[in-house]
Amino acid sequence: MKTFDGIEGVMRGQVLACFHDEWEVVLDSGETVRASVRARHFADMPKEEKLLVAGDRVDVSESAGAHVIEERLPRETTLSRRLPGARREKEQVIVANADTFVGVASLGAPPLNRRLLDRYLVIAEDAELASTVVLNKTDLVEESEWAPVARAYRTAGYEVIPTSAVELTGVEELSAAIRGRFAVLAGPSGAGKSSLLNAIEPGLGLKVREVNRKTGKGKHTTTNVTIFRLDDGTLVADTPGFRELGLWRIRPEELDVLFPEFRELMEGCRYRGCNHIPEPGCAVREAVERGELDQERYESYVRLFEQLSAR
Ligand SMILES: Nc1nc2c(ncn2[C@@H]2O[C@H](COP(=O)(O)OP(=O)(O)O)[C@@H](O)[C@H]2O)c(=O)[nH]1
Ligand SMILES: [Mg+2]
Numbered sequence: 001m002k003t004f005d006g007i008e009g010v011m012r013g014q015v016l017a018c019f020h021d022e023w024e025v026v027l028d029s030g031e032t033v034r035a036s037v038r039a040r041h042f043a044d045m046p047k048e049e050k051l052l053v054a055g056d057r058v059d060v061s062e063s064a065g066a067h068v069i070e071e072r073l074p075r076e077t078t079l080s081r082r083l084p085g086a087r088r089e090k091e092q093v094i095v096a097n098a099d100t101f102v103g104v105a106s107l108g109a110p111p112l113n114r115r116l117l118d119r120y121l122v123i124a125e126d127a128e129l130a131s132t133v134v135l136n137k138t139d140l141v142e143e144s145e146w147a148p149v150a151r152a153y154r155t156a157g158y159e160v161i162p163t164s165a166v167e168l169t170g171v172e173e174l175s176a177a178i179r180g181r182f183a184v185l186a187g188p189s190g191a192g193k194s195s196l197l198n199a200i201e202p203g204l205g206l207k208v209r210e211v212n213r214k215t216g217k218g219k220h221t222t223t224n225v226t227i228f229r230l231d232d233g234t235l236v237a238d239t240p241g242f243r244e245l246g247l248w249r250i251r252p253e254e255l256d257v258l259f260p261e262f263r264e265l266m267e268g269c270r271y272r273g274c275n276h277i278p279e280p281g282c283a284v285r286e287a288v289e290r291g292e293l294d295q296e297r298y299e300s301y302v303r304l305f306e307q308l309s310a311r
């Protein structure tokens with residue numbers, strides 16, 4: 001057991017939620033505490049690194065009932081976006097140490113946004129998280145309409161779970177997909193993330209938090225990510241519907257490998273370093289033209305490639 005300045009009893013923990021000057025931390029003992037940060041231990045770090053994010057593993061000390069975060073452990077994974085509004089490119093870590101990504105898309109109300117879903121999946125691929133695609137609100141749309149979408153993501157190698165939080169279909173499958181893991185749920189606001197979490201574990205306390213979220217407006221850090229611990233120890237991060245989801249640290253020429261269904265095909269492109277857009281003999285584009293690869297996924301690739309190239 002480590003000691004800090006003579007303080008005995010330093011414990012390991014994980015940050016569940018960040019507030020303005022307080023962090024909710026679950027200790028390895030299972031106890032959840034509110035902790036502040038020992039500022040001087042972070043004093044030498046650059047500003048961005050000083051910031052704790054949901055999922056961070058930390059060392060916490062206790063004295064006279066007050067818990068203090070003494071140190072942040074190295075992050076095993078980081079799901080990141082480009083910090084919106086920053087003049088220079090900066091990273092904003094959305095959640096640390098997760099191992100699974102669940103992209104929640106709404107099939108109707110709000111309408112399905114393939115571009116956004118693919119953007120999320122690229123970020124998750126880059127973070128080397130395993131990804132699952134949830135197509136929620138199947139009660140609002142005919143299966144014949146969403147079946148091709150499901151097929152596209154299965155072809156890409158993702159597990160696809162059609163769900164309805166209203167009819168409670170697919171909830172068991174989703175629950176099984178995240179069990180025992182640390183999963184991040186992400187998708188546009190209104191897709192049904194909170195509803196699905198409530199369906200997975202009624203009595204999660206999610207409502208309490210939603211009340212807090214309303215009354216405590218502006219009190220949270222900008223990302224507003226909260227991690228819930230399910231009864232069996234599964235960790236689920238609920239993320240807000242980000243208005244901007246800029247890719248961070250991804251170069252245009254390495255975008256193709258972040259579309260898993262392109263990887264094998266790419267080896268058949270005529271030119272090494274093929275960008276799969278104007279080049280003749282491009283095996284990826286030809287597969288799209290033959291209808292073997294999903295047109296929308298390819299469209300997402302092209303849009304992202306162009307955005308990354310224009311920087
Ligand atoms: N019809 C239908 N409505 C849903 C479903 N899931 C969620 N909703 C509704 O969609 C709205 C947004 O849900 P919410 O869980 O707050 O979405 P979040 O912003 O992703 O957390 C709420 O009015 C829910 O009742 C679903 O499967 N079918
Ligand atoms: Mg929600």
Ligand SMILES: [Zn+2]
Nearest residue numbers: 269274276282
């Ligand atoms: Zn190509």
